[in-house]
Amino acid sequence: MPRGHVFRKFASFAAVGAAAAGVTVHFSAEASQPAPSAVTTVTGCAIRFTADGPQIHENSTHACTGAKSVQVLANGDLEITQTRYAPIVSMTVEEDETLSTRGILAGPSGGAGRTVVRFFATRSEVPVRADSPALQGELSNIWVTSVQAG
Structure with missing residues (x-):
């Protein structure tokens, strides 16, 4: 370490x-290096897990800034393509109450133009595909927040 x-x-x-x-x-x-810019951009989006697969969830009560598209990769991870490419400062993915109750964890990787989210079931101790029925539900979401430099 x-x-x-x-x-x-x-x-x-x-x-x-x-x-x-x-x-x-x-x-x-x-920091070991000066920040590329004193300006940061914060974006966020809800991703809903439906029977048709994960979708950007945007309506009169849910705004989405920063996510352009989502897709399930061959290995089962969720890929989120962002609307901008900039160095990542911080990335957070939070499970909503539906997924938390089911014992599902979500972890992000990347964030500069593309983020990959991997899911894990704490009860069965196995990875979960992003298109799995274990994630699906009428109100089943993750909340994605990104802070980018510049």
């Missing part, structure tokens, strides 16, 4: 312990 990774884990545990003891802790870190 890289030395910096060990320090970050220790710092996280130290911060949690200090917070539990009522102590305020301040940490500071510097």
Whole structure:
């Protein structure tokens, strides 16, 4: 394990312990390189899992900014193509209450123009295909948030 990774884990545990003891802790870190731009762009989108497969979910109460298309790859992962290509700062995929109740986890990879999401069933301890009935439902979604530089 890289030395910096060990320090970050220790710092996280130290911060949690200090917070539990009522102590305020301040940490500071510097990036190894300057940011490509001081401007960041935040995008987000809900992806719904229907019997017809995953779809961008957009209507009068759900806006989608940043996702252009979704498809299920041959290995079962979900591929999200973004509307812009820029260096990724942060990427989050959150399971909604339907998937959380089913014990489904989602993890993203990539984010600069293309994100691949892999699903995992915690109860059966096996990967789940993005087109699996285990993900499908009338209100079954993931929420994708991306922060990009520039």
